[in-house]
Amino acid sequence: MPSFTVHTVLIVSAVLFVLGLIGVLTRKNVIFMLISVEIMLNAAGLAFVAAGAKWQQPDGQVMFLFILAMAAAEVSIGLALVLQIYHQHKTLDVENITALKDEAVDEMV
Amino acid sequence: MNLLFYISSFVAVAATILAITRFHPVHALLYLVVSFLAAAMIFLSLGTPFIAVLEVIVYAGAIIVLFIFVVMMLNLGKDTALQEKNWLRPKVWAGPCLLVLILLVEMIVLLLNAPDVTMHITVVDPRKVSLSLFGEYIIALELVGFLLMAGIVGAAHIGKQKKKILHRFLN
Numbered sequence: 001m002p003s004f005t006v007h008t009v010l011i012v013s014a015v016l017f018v019l020g021l022i023g024v025l026t027r028k029n030v031i032f033m034l035i036s037v038e039i040m041l042n043a044a045g046l047a048f049v050a051a052g053a054k055w056q057q058p059d060g061q062v063m064f065l066f067i068l069a070m071a072a073a074e075v076s077i078g079l080a081l082v083l084q085i086y087h088q089h090k091t092l093d094v095e096n097i098t099a100l101k102d103e104a105v106d107e108m109v
Numbered sequence: 110m111n112l113l114f115y116i117s118s119f120v121a122v123a124a125t126i127l128a129i130t131r132f133h134p135v136h137a138l139l140y141l142v143v144s145f146l147a148a149a150m151i152f153l154s155l156g157t158p159f160i161a162v163l164e165v166i167v168y169a170g171a172i173i174v175l176f177i178f179v180v181m182m183l184n185l186g187k188d189t190a191l192q193e194k195n196w197l198r199p200k201v202w203a204g205p206c207l208l209v210l211i212l213l214v215e216m217i218v219l220l221l222n223a224p225d226v227t228m229h230i231t232v233v234d235p236r237k238v239s240l241s242l243f244g245e246y247i248i249a250l251e252l253v254g255f256l257l258m259a260g261i262v263g264a265a266h267i268g269k270q271k272k273k274i275l276h277r278f279l280n
Contacts, residue, residue, distance in 0.1 A: 004111055004114050004115070004227075004228060005225050005226060005227050005228060006225070006226050006227075006228055007220050007221060007223075007225055008114075008118075009114075009151075009155065009228070010220055011217055011220060012118040012121070012122065012151070014213060014216050014217065014220070015122055015213065016121065016122065016125055016148075018209055018210070018212070018213045019122070019125045019126060019129055020125070020129070021209050022129065022202070022205060022206055022209050023128075023129035025205035025209065026129075026197065026201060026202040026205055026206070027129070027193075027196075027197070028196045029134075029189070029192075029193060029196070031134055031176070031179070031180065031185070032129070032134070032137065032193075034176070035128065035129070035137060035138070035141055035176065036129055038141070038168070038172060039125055039128070039129070039141070039144070042144075042145065042148055042164075042168065046148060046151065046152075049152060049155060049157055049160055050155060052157070052233070053155040053156055053157060053228065053230065053233070054226065054228060056229070056231050056233060057233070058233050058237040058238040058240075058241040058242075059241065060157075061157055061159065061160050061233065061238045062238060062241055062242050062246050062249075064160050064163075065163070065238075065242065065253075066249060066253055068163060068167050068168070069253045069256060069257055070253075070256065071168075071172065072167060072171065072172065072257070072260070073256050073257055073259070073260030074260075075172050075175055075176070076175065076260050076261075076263075076264040077260055077263050077264050077267065079175055079176070079179045079264075080263070080264040080267040080268035081267055082179060082183075083179065083182065083183070083268055084267055084268070086183050087270070092183075092185075092189075093196075
């Protein structure tokens with residue numbers, strides 16, 4: 001039944017990872033950058049599962065579960081930050097988000 | 110099984126390319142769902158049905174719903190699409206694409222130089238996964254619990270609407 005090789009799966013995973021990396025590097029909208037980070041995490045998980053399937057061990061799937069939980073936590077924090085950024089700056093352009101200082105501190109000086 | 114893998118990986122790559130090049134956020138999210146479902150098919154053909162189900166439920170379900178809610182709350186529509194079209198010029202994306210593609214070619218060459226092994230697909234059932242998860246990986250599982258707790262608290266704290274503090278000259 002099986003006739004594809006380990007190389008094929010790893011190449012598919014590498015291509016997906018590179019597509020996510022291109023998305024992070026070229027888009028300027030924060031939401032598209034978060035989407036690309038999700039694509040990269042998914043590709044890394046695919047590589048783990050392929051390695052686990054090659055040796056018929058459950059460790060690859062365990063690592064995918066950890067990546068899944070990490071991606072869920074990351075995307076919830078990231079989207080909360082996106083909401084705050086949009087409410088304060090009225091834009092999602094990463095080049096406009098340069099002021100990390102607190103406005104309350106500005107008032108005290 | 111073989112054909113299933115090739116078709117689903119082709120669909121995954123094509124949907125991902127479309128997802129990162131769309132201008133409208135909702136269109137990108139729809140292609141992202143297709144990409145995740147194709148990844149679930151790849152997991153199924155690798156003999157890991159448990160991971161395929163989790164991919165559909167968590168990635169294509171929960172995470173995409175979070176993204177769609179944020180896009181709806183921010184009301185990103187045609188204006189955003191026009192703005193994206195202005196931002197995404199060939200001058201902007203050509204350089205990074207070229208450099209990253211060089212890295213990809215290097216990695217593929219390295220992969221193809223290694224001795225090739227045929228996959229022997231045997232289904233690793235969820236029972237073995239959970240025994241391993243609650244046996245040797247129990248510390249990591251508890252740390253993931255901490256991480257999710259920190260994620261909930263952080264998202265609730267950051268997402269809270271604060272009172273707008275104006276400068277004293279603006280009052």
